Amino acid sequence: MDNALIILQVILVAVNVIVHVGLILLISKIFKNEFKKNLKLEKLATIGELSSRLSHDLKNPLSYINMSTQMLKSKATEKNTVEKLEIIEQGIDQMSQQLNDVMTFVKLKEPELKSWDLKSILEECIGRLKIPDSIKVTLLEKSFQIKCDRTQFEVLFTNLISNAIDSIQNNGSIKIHVNTCSDETKIEIIDSGDGIPEDKLEQIFEPLVTYKKSGTGLGLASCKNIVKNHNGTIHAKNNPTTFTITLPNN
Missing domain, CATH: 1.20.58 (Methane Monooxygenase Hydroxylase; Chain G, domain 1)
Structure with missing residues (x-):
């Protein structure tokens, strides 16, 4: 009873x-x-x-x-x-x-910028997500320091990695690469999922645009706002599905 x-x-x-x-x-x-x-x-x-x-x-x-x-x-x-x-x-x-x-x-606020270990931020995000055993996640081999608002970047990466998980139907992989030079740092999140519908590819960062049945259309718009809040850029492409975040180093 x-x-x-x-x-x-x-x-x-x-x-x-x-x-x-x-x-x-x-x-x-x-x-x-x-x-x-x-x-x-x-x-x-x-x-x-x-x-x-x-x-x-x-x-x-x-x-x-x-x-x-x-x-x-x-x-x-x-x-x-x-x-x-x-x-x-x-x-x-x-x-x-x-x-x-x-x-x-x-409710996005001005970022509180500090130097953080990118690998630790990614590990924190992955620890919060339910990742099936059939999906292999490959993190960075070494640590990179980036200047960011940690809370906002946890939201950013949680959103992007969660989308990658959703796009993989069965077995698959998610890889995270970082390339850095004197001027900028590029972070790539690459997954082996089905990709983004071509008719949505140019619009996915706009508010209320989504290709998921249960999506609000605000997740990727929030990602764009967070990256823009850090004076960076974000773009996506297919074959393989890759989200690239470019951040200034100064």
């Missing part, structure tokens, strides 16, 4: 969260239809204000669902029950990522 009550509470909270996320996505689509390619950051003030309010409302429900799901999963013995709880966990991860995309996009 207690388990049934908890499951009911989880379902009710999940419905509440889905409604809130649905509102965010609906408003995003409205803005996309109205402003299309000419949509600018300042024109997203309304969605930013609404997202800030919804963020507060979504935090507690998502946390409650996550804790309840983990508790039920630890006590579950039937395979069917465990699988259903894992589906709920995947839903939580998706909604959390969508919310993070929105909030990063509308």
